[in-house]
């Protein structure tokens with residue numbers, strides 16, 4: 350086999366895409382991954398990095414263009430990894446996601462016959478994020494906001510993030526300017542020195558309530574309340590300004606400690622007309638319009654009946670269970686983040702929903718406790734983080750013997766792995782519905798209905 354060397358150039362034809370949307374070309378069966386390159390395009394590439402099993406190339410010149418290509422609005426969207434699919438037409442992005450789900454259903458779940466439906470997309474696949482987490486660093490002696498260059502911790506200053514609510518983009522600049530004016534020291538990552546690490550902004554899609562979280566390295570915040578006042582007066586939608594302290598040298602954005610600087614501790618938003626309170630540490634789907642479509646799909650799949658007892662596992666602030674609680678007998682929710690459970694309890698109350706019970710804890714443990722308490726669910730909803738379900742959780746679910754399980758997943762690979770396990774325990778996957786919650790990115794959300802084999 351020919352050895353591929355760094356800084357060599359080659360002319361290749363793209364023959365596939367990775368799950369991250371990189372073009373794949375092969376030189377004598379050796380795969381090269383290439384940014385901003387689509388199947389069937391012929392490109393001249395420069396090898397920028399080599400490994401034992403694959404290499405990375407960069408496009409120098411494109412001699413043919415795919416019909417699925419669309420002009421990239423700003424190369425920083427690709428450079429930063431904010432929007433790695435933004436060179437693909439949106440319909441093609443939706444097909445790409447469907448295809449990725451089909452691949453894992455085939456290769457990992459070994460279920461090539463389970464139907465994967467066409468991805469449910471958005472009419473306007475930009476400006477959808479209701480949350481931004483923006484690193485703050487020193488650049489040319491100024492406090493700057495932006496995004497990291499891909500695979501690095503070098504800050505690219507950015508003003509238009511395209512996929513975020515534009516009001517959030519504007520707010521980031523306002524907060525940045527206030528921090529500059531107050532001469533706040535930006536964080537220095539290598540040395541773990543400096544003060545301000547991240548600006549996090551959440552804005553309710555329907556409510557327009559804004560929460561600004563300033564993530565700091567140390568607790569003492571000189572002029573913190575004056576800064577919060579300035580934020581509130583220059584951004585009148587701001588109802589909550591929080592300081593979050595993260596002293597660790599880590600990639601994790603938020604620390605555990607929240608300090609209220611101004612306003613209230615939470616914001617509210619609506620889903621299907623119901624009100625939800627959201628705390629700084631609580632999960633809330635970042636694409637509200639598509640979250641409603643996702644939940645509706647899950648609820649439709651569950652075919653709920655008035656006598657059903659339902660478990661909402663990984664319930665967060667209760668959004669899924671509270672959306673259908675009125676249609677069933679009782680909902681049991683479990684979630685590991687205490688603030689989220691407090692929100693869920695409040696959310697039940699404020700919406701006048703009484704047939705719900707929430708439990709703080711790890712879902713895999715609480716499921717066993719519920720089994721011991723004699724709870725007999727007809728339907729289990731699961732909505733785990735990217736790592737998917739623990740083996741313990743899958744076993745406990747099967748032992749609870751529900752008729753239906755609705756699996757909402759943000760990671761097709763772990764979904765497929767878990768579906769195979771459920772299959773072995775007698776739960777058959779009926780259909781898979783991908784829903785696009787993250788246009789322009791390679792993230793894929795999917796809902797699966799499983800039924801008990803008879």
Ligand code: SAH
Nearest residue numbers: 632663664665684685686711712732733734
């Ligand atoms: N269903 C909610 C939240 C989904 S995100 C919604 O749609 O908004 C996944 C949630 O699982 C997060 O709230 C996270 O805090 C929680 N979580 C992560 N690991 C967990 C575990 N082992 N047990 C219970 N909850 C967990």
